[in-house]
Amino acid sequence: MNLLNRTILYYVVFSIMVFALGGYLIHRLASVILVRQMSQSLMFEEQLIEDKLLSFGEIPKFNTTPGHIVDIQYHENPLRQNQVVGDTVINNPFTQRDEDYLYLKETGSISDSTGFYRGYTIIISRSFEDTNTFLARLIMIIWLVFILLIIVLGLFNFWISRRVWKPFYGILESLSAYDPGNLQYLELPPSETDEFNTLNQALTAMSEKINRNFGELKELVEDITHEIKAPVTIIRSNYEQLLQSDNLTEPNLKHLKSINDAAARLSRLNNTLNLISHKNTRISSRGEVDLISVVHSFLLNFDDVIQSMGLRVSEQIVEKPTVPLTDDLADILVSNMLGNAIKHNVQGGSIHIRLTAKEFTVVNTGKVLDRHPDQMFRRHEKSETKEKSPGLGLSIIKKIVEIHQMKIQYSTDRNMHTLTLYF
Amino acid sequence: MKILLVEDDAELGKTLSGFMENVNSTCEHVQSISDALMKVDLYEYDIALIDRVLPDGDGLEVIKELKNKGAKTGIIIISAMKDTEDKVTGLNTGADDYLPKPFHFSELNARIFSLFRRLHFDGNKSFHFKEISIYPEKFECSINGRDLKLTRKEYDLLLFLLSNKNRVLNKELIATHIWGDNYDLVDSFDFVYNHVKNLRKKIKERGGSDYIKTIYGIGYKFESN
Numbered sequence: 001m002n003l004l005n006r007t008i009l010y011y012v013v014f015s016i017m018v019f020a021l022g023g024y025l026i027h028r029l030a031s032v033i034l035v036r037q038m039s040q041s042l043m044f045e046e047q048l049i050e051d052k053l054l055s056f057g058e059i060p061k062f063n064t065t066p067g068h069i070v071d072i073q074y075h076e077n078p079l080r081q082n083q084v085v086g087d088t089v090i091n092n093p094f095t096q097r098d099e100d101y102l103y104l105k106e107t108g109s110i111s112d113s114t115g116f117y118r119g120y121t122i123i124i125s126r127s128f129e130d131t132n133t134f135l136a137r138l139i140m141i142i143w144l145v146f147i148l149l150i151i152v153l154g155l156f157n158f159w160i161s162r163r164v165w166k167p168f169y170g171i172l173e174s175l176s177a178y179d180p181g182n183l184q185y186l187e188l189p190p191s192e193t194d195e196f197n198t199l200n201q202a203l204t205a206m207s208e209k210i211n212r213n214f215g216e217l218k219e220l221v222e223d224i225t226h227e228i229k230a231p232v233t234i235i236r237s238n239y240e241q242l243l244q245s246d247n248l249t250e251p252n253l254k255h256l257k258s259i260n261d262a263a264a265r266l267s268r269l270n271n272t273l274n275l276i277s278h279k280n281t282r283i284s285s286r287g288e289v290d291l292i293s294v295v296h297s298f299l300l301n302f303d304d305v306i307q308s309m310g311l312r313v314s315e316q317i318v319e320k321p322t323v324p325l326t327d328d329l330a331d332i333l334v335s336n337m338l339g340n341a342i343k344h345n346v347q348g349g350s351i352h353i354r355l356t357a358k359e360f361t362v363v364n365t366g367k368v369l370d371r372h373p374d375q376m377f378r379r380h381e382k383s384e385t386k387e388k389s390p391g392l393g394l395s396i397i398k399k400i401v402e403i404h405q406m407k408i409q410y411s412t413d414r415n416m417h418t419l420t421l422y423f
Numbered sequence: 424m425k426i427l428l429v430e431d432d433a434e435l436g437k438t439l440s441g442f443m444e445n446v447n448s449t450c451e452h453v454q455s456i457s458d459a460l461m462k463v464d465l466y467e468y469d470i471a472l473i474d475r476v477l478p479d480g481d482g483l484e485v486i487k488e489l490k491n492k493g494a495k496t497g498i499i500i501i502s503a504m505k506d507t508e509d510k511v512t513g514l515n516t517g518a519d520d521y522l523p524k525p526f527h528f529s530e531l532n533a534r535i536f537s538l539f540r541r542l543h544f545d546g547n548k549s550f551h552f553k554e555i556s557i558y559p560e561k562f563e564c565s566i567n568g569r570d571l572k573l574t575r576k577e578y579d580l581l582l583f584l585l586s587n588k589n590r591v592l593n594k595e596l597i598a599t600h601i602w603g604d605n606y607d608l609v610d611s612f613d614f615v616y617n618h619v620k621n622l623r624k625k626i627k628e629r630g631g632s633d634y635i636k637t638i639y640g641i642g643y644k645f646e647s648n
Binding site: 237264268271298301326327 | 589590591614
């Protein structure tokens with residue numbers, strides 16, 4: 001989830017929580033206030049009735065309406081002055097439903113002309129129905145306002161966040177495009193926010209340091225590969241000279257062979273290092289390559305080895321792939337992938353090639369792997385049994401794949417090895 | 424024969440190497456000086472065709488490296504630079520020939536064969552060694568005047584062995600020379616043995632002697648005595 005969405009999500013969740021609590025409180029407060037107002041109006045009404053009662057003695061019965069019932073009862077005996085306010089449930093004769101009522105019950109005594117005291121009870125009940133309807137409407141209006149507020153504030157928040165974080169996304173973009181291997185400089189957009197400018201400065205300084213170190217390292221690798229070349233050439237030409245001399249015994253030849261093998265390995269290693277350091281700087285130009293023809297020409301070219309090792313080669317072309325690579329890189333990729341499948345194969349083994357629009361898979365038989373598959377792409381990881389391989393082939397593949405934003409995956413199941421390139 | 428083509432134009436390079444492979448050559452195509460230097464360091468070539476204007480410098484660097492190494496490679500410059508001065512510089516650096524672009528493939532082909540003849544067969548059109556005769560332009564060979572039918576690889580093998588008489592050639596060198604540079608990817612060179620065996624058999628059947636000597640663990644040598 002990105003920064004903006006996360007901010008908005010937190011904002012929405014928090015606002016809903018606050019508004020829910022606020023809504024509840026408003027509801028509670030409004031009910032309390034309304035009940036108090038109702039009871040005050042009941043008291044006022046009762047006071048009017050009581051005043052009349054006290055002035056005129058007995059008064060006629062009121063007409064009562066559902067929702068507002070006034071009941072006056074008279075008693076033989078005088079009653080003590082008392083007032084009770086409470087809730088009750090009364091059946092509405094029209095709707096046949098029980099409704100909540102607030103009632104006020106006042107008892108007291110009046111004296112008639114003879115000076116005889118008798119008691120009375122005034123009960124005024126008023127239905128909550130209207131109040132409840134009012135409250136429900138109020139809550140609805142409040143919620144509507146809340147939702148509108150959440151949306152408007154949310155949009156505003158989103159707009160502000162986007163504006164504030166814009167330089168940050170600019171920095172992110174520049175950072176992800178930054179590759180010290182291409183000897184580019186990190187270009188960061190200037191910002192009006194101090195913190196981002198500080199971040200820019202820190203990152204620029206860091207990238208300059210990385211570039212410098214990388215450049216030095218690259219120079220060192222180039223110097224080393226250049227310096228190693230001369231002694232290797234001397235060894236190889238001396239080997240060639242020695243080889244031509246007559247009367248070499250079998251042990252002599254064995255020594256010579258091992259000298260040459262070692263020198264050849266060193267030379268190949270040196271060139272691979274050179275290749276890797278150059279591939280970094282090489283402009284990652286994108287072409288389109290017909291992978292099928294690259295694979296076929298490789299297989300045709302290697303037919304003699306495939307025959308002599310008795311390998312069965314099968315291929316399955318699901319769809320014609322177009323790979324965003326230049327010819328020479330595609331060639332290096334295919335020859336390393338298929339070359340490995342041949343080199344690490346066994347007599348009478350098999351190679352299966354599968355091509356789809358998005359994948360190139362090579363499955364081959366071979367020896368059981370003596371290490372973890374994840375270590376496969378590390379430089380200098382090589383199997384014990386194959387002295388000659390410099391262990392750099394797969395890391396070259398990885399380098400090319402990385403530069404061109406593709407993916408490569410290796411897996412193994414006992415003696416079957418699968419290498420898949422996703423493009 | 425084996426050719427190194429240093430040409431930065433991908434299309435032209437592809438066409439040229441396809442053409443060369445059709446006329447019985449192994450052709451390795453690279454597009455930059457750094458790749459060419461790597462090739463020159465690792466492998467041997469009969470002929471190098473070098474363009475001068477390359478993305479990472481002047482093709483003369485490759486010629487200098489070949490000369491430093493003491494390689495016996497014949498060098499032809501193919502370049503759009505037509506000035507006499509440029510040609511002289513190129514030839515003085517060590518090139519054997521200079522072919523200005525644009526050129527006809529047939530002319531390039533003729534020059535390649537002519538250079539190859541000069542380098543290996545004293546300029547003769549056919550080459551004879553005791554009972555064996557080779558006609559490089561026709562890709563034919565004969566023993567005691569009788570036609571010797573060889574496969575393409577066997578023919579390449581015989582030509583390579585003969586043009587390197589009395590020199591021990593290791594199996595890896597033979598493999599990369601005849602089958603291409605990619606062949607150093609493999610570890611087992613048994614297929615070289617099979618082809619040598621077949622070649623020996625065919626020469627013997629035609630009544631030729633066996634001049635190919637096996638050098639234990641290393642490779643082969645064509646012995647002239």
